[in-house]
Amino acid sequence: xHSKSNTPTSNALTTLLSVSASGDVWSDADLSALxxxxxxxxxxxxxxxxxxxxxxxxxPLFPSPGTPGxxxxxxxxxxxGREGVLFGCGFLFQPVPRRPPPQPARGQSxxxxxxPGVPVEGEKGRRKRHAPSLEHILLGDGCNVEDLGRVxxxxxxxxxxxxxGLPSAVCHVLxxxxxxxxxxxxxxxxxxxxxxxxxxxxxxxxxQAWVPESIRQLLAAMVVAxxxxx
Amino acid sequence: MDPTQQDIAFPATAWSLIGxxxxxxxxxxxxxxxxxxxxxxxxxxxRLINESRLKEHVAEDMLQGFVTHKILEQDLIAHxxxxxxxxxxxxxxxLDRYVIDRIRYETAAKRxxxxxxxxxxxxxxxxxxxxxxxxxxxxxxxxxxxxxxxMQAHCEKIGRLDLWELFRCRVLEPxxxxxxxxxxxxLIERFxxxxxxxxxxxxxxxxxxxERSLRSVIAEYADDEAEVDRELIDLKLALQK
Numbered sequence: 001x002h003s004k005s006n007t008p009t010s011n012a013l014t015t016l017l018s019v020s021a022s023g024d025v026w027s028d029a030d031l032s033a034l035x036x037x038x039x040x041x042x043x044x045x046x047x048x049x050x051x052x053x054x055x056x057x058x059x060p061l062f063p064s065p066g067t068p069g070x071x072x073x074x075x076x077x078x079x080x081g082r083e084g085v086l087f088g089c090g091f092l093f094q095p096v097p098r099r100p101p102p103q104p105a106r107g108q109s110x111x112x113x114x115x116p117g118v119p120v121e122g123e124k125g126r127r128k129r130h131a132p133s134l135e136h137i138l139l140g141d142g143c144n145v146e147d148l149g150r151v152x153x154x155x156x157x158x159x160x161x162x163x164x165g166l167p168s169a170v171c172h173v174l175x176x177x178x179x180x181x182x183x184x185x186x187x188x189x190x191x192x193x194x195x196x197x198x199x200x201x202x203x204x205x206x207x208q209a210w211v212p213e214s215i216r217q218l219l220a221a222m223v224v225a226x227x228x229x230x
Numbered sequence: 231m232d233p234t235q236q237d238i239a240f241p242a243t244a245w246s247l248i249g250x251x252x253x254x255x256x257x258x259x260x261x262x263x264x265x266x267x268x269x270x271x272x273x274x275x276x277r278l279i280n281e282s283r284l285k286e287h288v289a290e291d292m293l294q295g296f297v298t299h300k301i302l303e304q305d306l307i308a309h310x311x312x313x314x315x316x317x318x319x320x321x322x323x324x325l326d327r328y329v330i331d332r333i334r335y336e337t338a339a340k341r342x343x344x345x346x347x348x349x350x351x352x353x354x355x356x357x358x359x360x361x362x363x364x365x366x367x368x369x370x371x372x373x374x375x376x377x378x379x380x381m382q383a384h385c386e387k388i389g390r391l392d393l394w395e396l397f398r399c400r401v402l403e404p405x406x407x408x409x410x411x412x413x414x415x416x417l418i419e420r421f422x423x424x425x426x427x428x429x430x431x432x433x434x435x436x437x438x439x440x441e442r443s444l445r446s447v448i449a450e451y452a453d454d455e456a457e458v459d460r461e462l463i464d465l466k467l468a469l470q471k
Binding site for chain 2: 007008010011012013014015016017018019020021026027029030031033034035037038041158163164165166167170
């Protein structure tokens with residue numbers, strides 16, 4: 001057996017006595033690889049609508065702190081605040097494995113491929129979407145606030161769910177990246193968090209050594225935007 | 231269902247070895263005691279050689295006598311009252327008492343060796359009755375060893391050797407041998423994880439399986455979950471001294 005052939009030190013034994021399912025064991029290099037892997041994973045949405053979570057484009061980028069009816073926790077959703085439901089704007093999607101594209105039957109015309117994130121008509125009129133990757137949603141061409149809202153909500157849910165398995169730091173960065181992308185690229189706000197809290201979150205995310213440069217630029221642009229508003 | 235999330239619950243210990251040691255069936259009692267003491271004999275040996283300063287062959291003789299006479303014949307563990315203290319301390323106290331009694335007996339029987347026996351008696355009587363760090367270290371080694379073996383066997387039994395391998399290359403070998411944990415990018419190649427969630431879930435499951443295995447080993451000499459928690463904290467503190 002393992003330890004029989006060795007003489008483990010007290011530190012090694014303490015480490016093993018302390019093994020806990022909830023403890024993170026990923027190094028910065030692992031988190032970097034894990035984050036890149038996550039960016040490439042496609043999303044598939046569920047049945048819930050995001051309408052209540054997307055704010056009016058005419059609204060100011062950041063609300064004043066203490067706006068009535070708006071909560072102040074991570075990833076606040078206006079509708080959730082109004083309805084008193086924790087995840088009132090929660091979504092039933094998860095990162096899913098890449099699947100090979102469906103093969104058309106002989107003699108049938110192939111299903112037209114859609115750009116990631118663009119809805120297409122599926123069989124029997126059901127609306128189906130080709131799941132875009134997180135990277136596409138956050139950094140790709142175009143601007144899809146709805147998808148960014150989904151990413152934000154998913155990151156929040158995964159971060160709060162001890163069973164999600166995803167390191168909380170990764171969820172945090174994705175959460176802030178979604179907010180930053182909506183603001184910087186679409187001019188829309190996805191959160192009611194006070195400016196100071198948001199800035200603190202972006203600065204924390206920027207301090208994570210494993211965050212890739214593309215996301216880092218997005219977060220940095222957001223910090224600049226917040227500073228300009230002040 | 232995601233294979234990483236399938237039920238791989240570690241089998242709960244139906245009843246502890248202590249419970250079996252208190253059982254009224256002699257065969258059951260004997261088997262339970264044998265299993266417990268065999269597992270922790272190395273720790274008891276450390277006590278006799280390092281702290282009681284007995285020569286190796288004398289220590290082995292004492293241990294053998296302790297198991298066969300004091301424990302098996304007199305049902306010492308069957309009378310162990312968990313409420314009065316930790317099992318480790320209880321066994322240690324019983325061993326020290328046995329050694330003192332035995333030396334006294336031999337002193338009386340062999341007058342010519344009185345002086346050397348008396349010295350040994352003084353040494354044993356003077357040692358701290360609490361488990362030493364060396365004793366706790368050896369105890370923890372046996373504990374971990376058993377937990378690791380049990381986890382591997384369990385993973386084999388349920389056809390989830392991937393969990394065992396994952397635990398081995400991410401947690402066990404880095405802890406025991408100072409090996410670099412298998413990097414994430416190699417992990418997903420080797421185990422075919424399609425997403426970070428799948429990889430993270432598998433690792434969480436592997437760690438949870440080990441945690442349960444470890445607790446199941448302690449539960450064999452602890453009365454309840456709270457006692458298992460206390461023993462874990464106690465051992466960690468002892469190793470950090």
